[in-house]
Amino acid sequence: xxxxxxxxxxxxxxxxxxxxxxxxxxxxxxxxxxxxxxxxxxxxxxxxxxxxxxxxxxxxxxxxxxxxxxxxxxxxxxxxxxxxxxxxxxxxxxxxxxxxxxxxxxxxxxxxxxxxxxxxxxxxxxxxxxxxxxxxxxxxxxxxxxxxxxxxxxxxxxxxxxxxxxxxxxxxxxxxxxxxxxxxxxxxxxxxxxxxxxxxxxxxxxxxxxxxxxxxxxxxxxxxxxxxxxxxxxxxxxxxxxxxxxxxxxxxxxxxxxxxxxxxxxxxxxxxxxxxxxxxxxxxxxxxxxxxxxxxxxxxxxxxxxxxx
Numbered sequence: 003x004x005x006x007x008x009x010x011x012x013x014x015x016x017x018x019x020x021x022x023x024x025x026x027x028x029x030x031x032x033x034x035x036x037x038x039x040x041x042x043x044x045x046x047x048x049x050x051x052x053x054x055x056x057x058x059x060x061x062x063x064x065x066x067x068x069x070x071x072x073x074x075x076x077x078x079x080x081x082x083x084x085x086x087x088x089x090x091x092x093x094x095x096x097x098x099x100x101x102x103x104x105x106x107x108x109x110x111x112x113x114x115x116x117x118x119x120x121x122x123x124x125x126x127x128x129x130x131x132x133x134x135x136x137x138x139x140x141x142x143x144x145x146x147x148x149x150x151x152x153x154x155x156x157x158x159x160x161x162x163x164x165x166x167x168x169x170x171x172x173x174x175x176x177x178x179x180x181x182x183x184x185x186x187x188x189x190x191x192x193x194x195x196x197x198x199x200x201x202x203x204x205x206x207x208x209x210x211x212x213x214x215x216x217x218x219x220x221x222x223x224x225x226x227x228x229x230x231x232x233x234x235x236x237x238x239x240x241x242x243x244x245x246x247x248x249x250x251x252x253x254x255x256x257x258x259x260x261x262x263x264x265x266x267x268x269x270x271x272x273x274x275x276x277x278x279x280x281x282x283x284x285x286x287x288x289x290x291x292x293x294x295x296x297x298x299x300x301x302x303x304x305x306x307x308x309x310x311x
Contacts, residue, residue, distance in 0.1 A: 024056055024064065026071050028246045031215055035071065035244060037061055043138055048130035055138045061244070063138050065106065067131070067178060071244050073106050075139060081209070082108035082142075083278040084240040084286065085252050089172050089207035090116050091264045091272075091283060092254065096171045097121070100199070102158035102187070104176035105131030108142040110151060113174070115273050122151050129155035159186055165199040173200060175208030188223065193255075194230040202258045206232070212247040213239060213293055220251065220293070221300040227255035228302070234260040237293070238286035240277075 020036065027034040037058040044055040056064040062075030073081075086109050090096045097120045099113050105126040113122045126132055132153065136143045146153065154161070162173070173196050177187045186192055187208065196206045210216075210223050220237060227235040232255035242250035254261055269280045289304075297304040 024058070024066070026066075026069070028215070031246065033247075037064055037074075044134055046130055046134065048128050050128045053128075053130055053134055055134060065131075065135065065139070070178070072178065073108065073139070073142075074244055075141070077242070077244060078106070078108050078142070079276040080240060080242050081245075081250065082112050083275055084238065084250075085109055085174060085176060085207060085209055086112035087275070087278045088238055088252065088283055088286065089174065089205045089254055090119070091268055092256075092261055093172055093203070093205050094268070096205075098170045098172075099123070100162070100165075100170045100173045101125070102162065102173065102175045102177065103127075104174070106135045106139060106142055107132060107146055108139075109174055109176045110153075111142055111145050114145045114148050114151060117271070120150060123154065124151065125154045125156060125158035125161045127155065127157050159192055159195075162192065162195045162199055165195075167198050168201045169199050171201055171204050173204070173206045175206070177208065188219065188226070190226050190229060193226050193232075197230045197232060197257060200257045204257045205254055205261075206257075207252055207254045210237065210251045210253040212245065212249055213237075213251050213290065214247040214249055216246075217293070217296050220253070221296055221302065223253050224297060224302050225300060227253075232256060233258055236261050236287055237289065239289070240286055 023036045023038055025034060025036040040057040040059055042054065042056050046053045051068045054066045058064050064071065065073045090113065095118060096116060097118065099119055099122040101109055101113065101122065101124040103126055104110055104124055105128055110122060110124050113119055175187055200206065211219050213220060224235045235253060235255040237251050237253045239249065239251055241248060263284055294304040
């Protein structure tokens with residue numbers, strides 16, 4: 003579903019690569035992205051993947067996993083705010099939150115900005131990712147010691163399977179691209195386990211790649227959510243310049259109720275964000291015509307995809 007490859011031009015450069023740059027090729031789309039480097043800060047081979055940290059000229063610190071861009075200090079707020087806040091504000095009382103993945107802790111930090119959250123559990127399989135982010139992205143990890151937060155380093159998919167029914171109000175899937183082991187995060191079995199682990203009215207939210215490059219994946223997500231019992235599934239759209247196509251999505255599915263725009267009172271006391279606002283929340287759910295047509299062609303109800311109200 004996603005055909006990405008990367009090279010660091012400081013190594014013996016390949017044809018078309020520029021020394022002193024990190025380049026990720028979106029090979030299936032004949033495009034890519036490059037960052038001018040100031041140097042490499044870390045290079046660790048964990049049990050699960052190669053983790054590299056670079057200092058770039060204009061995007062601050064850059065984290066890659068197996069050569070693919072995961073986060074930069076310049077623009078990560080776009081992804082973290084739009085994965086977390088639409089789901090948590092759409093829920094009237096998110097007290098118990100589960101994060102699957104999220105090793106850079108940016109999503110955890112955003113969840114903790116919600117005062118009504120009583121417990122947030124983060125389950126990340128690779129502890130080395132978090133330890134390196136604590137060192138090189140301290141701004142994202144500043145709230146890891148919050149007494150409401152608990153970090154576990156194990157398989158998040160197994161965690162959800164073992165969760166007692168009705169354990170969580172919101173489950174956030176902050177995973178990587180649907181490649182290798184991460185492909186399970188888009189499987190029907192995983193969605194069914196999340197459905198069981200949510201309370202009535204609970205919300206599942208996860209990153210769902212680029213609407214321009216990965217339309218088949220998005221229709222798969224909507225079909226799978228409905229197949230396991232979610233009443234409603236909607237996708238929101240936001241810019242993310244360092245990910246394939248520069249245009250990204252998150253998809254929300256709700257158990258036993260439809261997704262509705264939060265009332266104005268829900269945003270009272272909202273802390274200042276860098277991107278997310280109540281107006282952005284509403285606008286982000288306005289779906290492009292080609293996306294609505296793709297759902298219709300797949301036999302799916304596009305009503306929710308057209309927006310939240």
